Amino acid sequence: MTTQPLRSVLVANQKxxxxxxxxxTSVASMVAATGRRVLIVDADQQAxxxxxxxxxxxxxxxxxxxALQYAQPLAPLKDVRPNLDLIAGGTALALVGAAANTAAHSGIDMRANLLQVMSALQEQESYDLVLVDSGPGDAPLLDALLGSxxxxxxxTKDDDASLSGVELLARRYLRARRDGAAIELLGVVLFDVNPRATVRNREAMGQIEDLLEGSNAQPFQTMxxxxxxxxxxxxxxxxxPSELVAAAEEHQRTRIQQLRTKIAGERRMWSRDPSGLASDYQLLTREILQRVAERETATVPGGVA
Ligand SMILES: Nc1ncnc2c1ncn2[C@@H]1O[C@H](COP(=O)(O)OP(=O)(O)O)[C@@H](O)[C@H]1O
Ligand SMILES: [Mg+2]
Incomplete structure (x- = not known):
């Protein structure tokens, strides 16, 4: 059997x-729940x-x-959920930015290191999908991720500050591509919106389409x-999200009983019905996988279509 090609989806916005x-985490867990092997790389110092x-x-x-600094091989935490592995994030990543600032002296190439380490890991584990989370503002690390x-x-949210974050990132993305990165923009997704505010949402989608002009990408239909x-x-x-849907159902079932016994230390469940949110993530997951599949069939391996 041949190794799966590495499909890594970076989720980024400098905001x-x-x-x-x-x-x-939502998309990764939903893909993993279908039986495919998924890895999350948490490249954020906030973890x-x-x-x-x-x-x-x-x-x-x-x-x-x-791994970023010295190409040291990565050993993921296995099965943090069924079929879902994790490379943990945290404050040690703050050192990486500092190291990169002296890259000219030390010769550290984080992009090359990451490409090497991830391809060795993929040889071993043959993941169907890798999702990469990124933090705000860490420019050298973000460039290494865009490059690999x-x-x-x-x-993005629909406010001006978030949308200008999209514009900044689009510029960084284009620069990474000019520098030889293979990364392709799949799309922009609106987050934290009121599904009933159709006029406002349409306007925000229009703004996103303008921002994406020339990038060969469309906003995702799912918000x-x-x-x-x-x-x-x-x-x-x-x-x-799927675990929360199950927990909320269970909570509703046992609620009367809990009101009577008032279990000490029982944490309050705030959401009544998180299924709408879970179904948004389900639809977004489907759209992301569809767009990946489209890009893959558009590329003939080893040659020009
Ligand atoms: N559907 C939602 N509606 C409103 N707020 C949300 C929703 N999902 C997550 N949040 C909250 O929004 C904040 C930002 O989300 P997060 O995923 O951490 O964004 P980022 O990784 O870009 O900083 C968090 O406090 C999170 O709890
Ligand atoms: Mg975050």
Whole structure:
């Protein structure tokens, strides 16, 4: 059997709070739930994917930072969920930016290191999909990720500051491509929107289309709806969207009983029905996989179509 080609989807926007981490953990867990082997690379010093969303302690980003600096091989945490492995993030990644600033002296090439380490890992593990989370503002690390991933997904909220983050990232992306990166922009996804505000959403989609002009990419049809109650439960309970749907159903079933017994230390469940949010992630997952498949059939391996 031949090795799966490495399909790594970087989720990035230089703005924070636009849904990068939520999208990475939700999409990764949904693809893994279909039986495919998935890896999350948490390339953020805040480690929200590792600690908050997945509830894993990890190594503080130590291994990933050694891989970036010295091409040290990576050993993922296996099965943090069924079929889902993880390379943990954390504060050790802060060192990476500092190291990169002296790259001229030390000769460290984080992009080359990451390409080497990820392809060795793929030989071994043959993942169907790799999702890469990125942090805000860490320019050298972001450039290394843009230079070494296969695909790019850019989430944004509909406010001007987030949209200008898309514009900044689009420029960085084009520069990475000019410098020889193979990364392809799959699309932009609107996050934290009111699904009923159709006029506003259409306007935001129009703005995104303008920003993407010349990039050969379209906004995703799926938008991720605002659901603050579900967002709190997802993070404090370390659940994926599907796990939260199951937990909320279970909670409803046992609610009367709980009201009577008032179990001590029982944490409040904020979301009543997180299934709408979960189904947004399901649709986005499908769209991302479709776009990956389209790009792959458009590329004839080893030659020009
Ligand atoms: N559907 C949602 N509606 C509203 N807020 C959300 C939703 N999903 C997540 N959030 C919250 O939005 C914030 C930013 O999300 P996050 O995924 O961490 O973005 P980023 O990784 O870009 O910083 C977090 O506090 C998260 O809990
Ligand atoms: Mg994040």
């Amino acid at each position: 924070g709070g636009v849904g990068k981490t939520s999208i990475v 929200n994917a590792t600690v908050s969303d997945l509830g894993v302690e990890g190594d503080g980003g130590g291994a990933l930072s050694m 991933c296969t695909y790019l997904v850019v989430p 991720i709806r605002s659901d603050r109650a579900a967002a709190v439960d997802l993070r404090t309970r370390h659940l994926t």
